[in-house]
Amino acid sequence: MSKKTEIAEFAYASELGGVELLNANYTKQTFSRHSHEGYTIGVIESGAQRFYRTGGNHIAPQHSIILVNADEVHNGCSATELGWAYRAMYPTPEVFEGISSELGVTNGAPYFSDAVVHDPQLADLLREMFTTLDKSDNRLVRESLLYSSLIKLVARHSKSSKKSALQSxxxxxxxxxxxxxxxxxxxxxxxxxxxxxxxxxxxxxxxxxxxxxxxxxxxxxxxxxxxxxxxxxxxxxxxxxxxxxxxxxxxxxxxxxxxxxMGVAPGQYAKAVTSNNVQVIY
The missing domain is CATH 1.10.10.60 (Homeodomain-like)
Known part of the structure; x- marks a missing residue:
């Protein structure tokens, strides 16, 4: 990975419930503390990412999976001099609620307690899904891989939704x-x-x-x-x-x-949500 070149490809899959997708190589990019309406699910392809997720700091090495719950505060930067490359998607809680229901979980959207998980089989499945979303316009194939990946993720690594009691x-x-x-x-x-x-x-x-x-x-x-x-x-x-x-x-x-x-400029985001694919080289 080049120390000088940063590449971010952003895509928006409207037919998959508005799932946002990011494919990036970063060296200097620093994400401020923020949150998303959707979950963050990422696979580290090379290098390592250092990030904060509510409750502590974490390092995600190559081939690991990053999990951030919806509305959970987090940030991110490189943990190595050469930066990091990763694929990520941001499915909404509504997508997960449907999956949880199919799995017989009645407490709504899942909660992922671990910020970093090491699951080679699931990481490979997520990579296959990302590649398919990049290259295939077959809606049935795209939806099938997306949902099979998320079902396996929920089944292996989720807990019931963690919600604070708000009685006071x-x-x-x-x-x-x-x-x-x-x-x-x-x-x-x-x-x-x-x-x-x-x-x-x-x-x-x-x-x-x-x-x-x-x-x-x-x-x-x-x-x-x-x-x-x-x-x-x-x-x-x-x-x-x-x-x-x-x-x-x-x-x-x-x-x-x-x-x-977001890791991309608003102009690139705007293009992606209309064309469903954009590449930015800094």
Missing amino acids: KRKVSLLLVKQFLDEHPESDISLQALSVLAGISACHLLREFQKQFGLPPHTYQIQARLRRAKGLLRQGNNQLDVALTCGFHDQSHFHRHFKRM
Whole structure:
């Protein structure tokens, strides 16, 4: 792998429930702490990746599988001087809920307790699936490999969905703040205003929100803005309009945060969701 060349191929499989796919060689790319609506499932092809997943730091070496649950805070960078190459996909909780139901699991979407797993047979199956999604336009084959891979993953490595009990008034108030940020990500709201909504002090809100959701409110707001932006890009909206609509200062501000979360620029993402395949060489 070249120390200077970074390649990121992003694809969007709309017929597979909107599964996002990434094939990348990175050396300098650093992902900031962020979360996705979907799960992150990746296979390290070469090198090694260092990353944080809620609860601790991990290193994923060659041939290992990375697992990050939906909405779980994580980041990523290279663990070696030569960087790392990996294939990843981001299936939604809805896709997994259907699979769990088929397997007789009634607690909804699964929870993957291990951030890194070593399962050569499953890694090979995931590679076969990625290759098929790259090269085949046969919908039956694509869907069959995707679901057989995820079924095996759930059967071997998942547990029941891990959900915090949210009975207390304090946790309910935090959910009100999260809901506001999710529904109004573009809002230029103050911490003080959010604390009034939650019914607790600003300092207490700052501390408790990060403890509950893994990010402070202002960082979570950026994630909510990026999620809204992805939806608008999928609808074909202009990048500058998307940036301003979602509350970013300008297109440069939007571009920087988007790439640190997604690993590709918003322009490449926009092309991928219309053409279903794009390659970017830096």
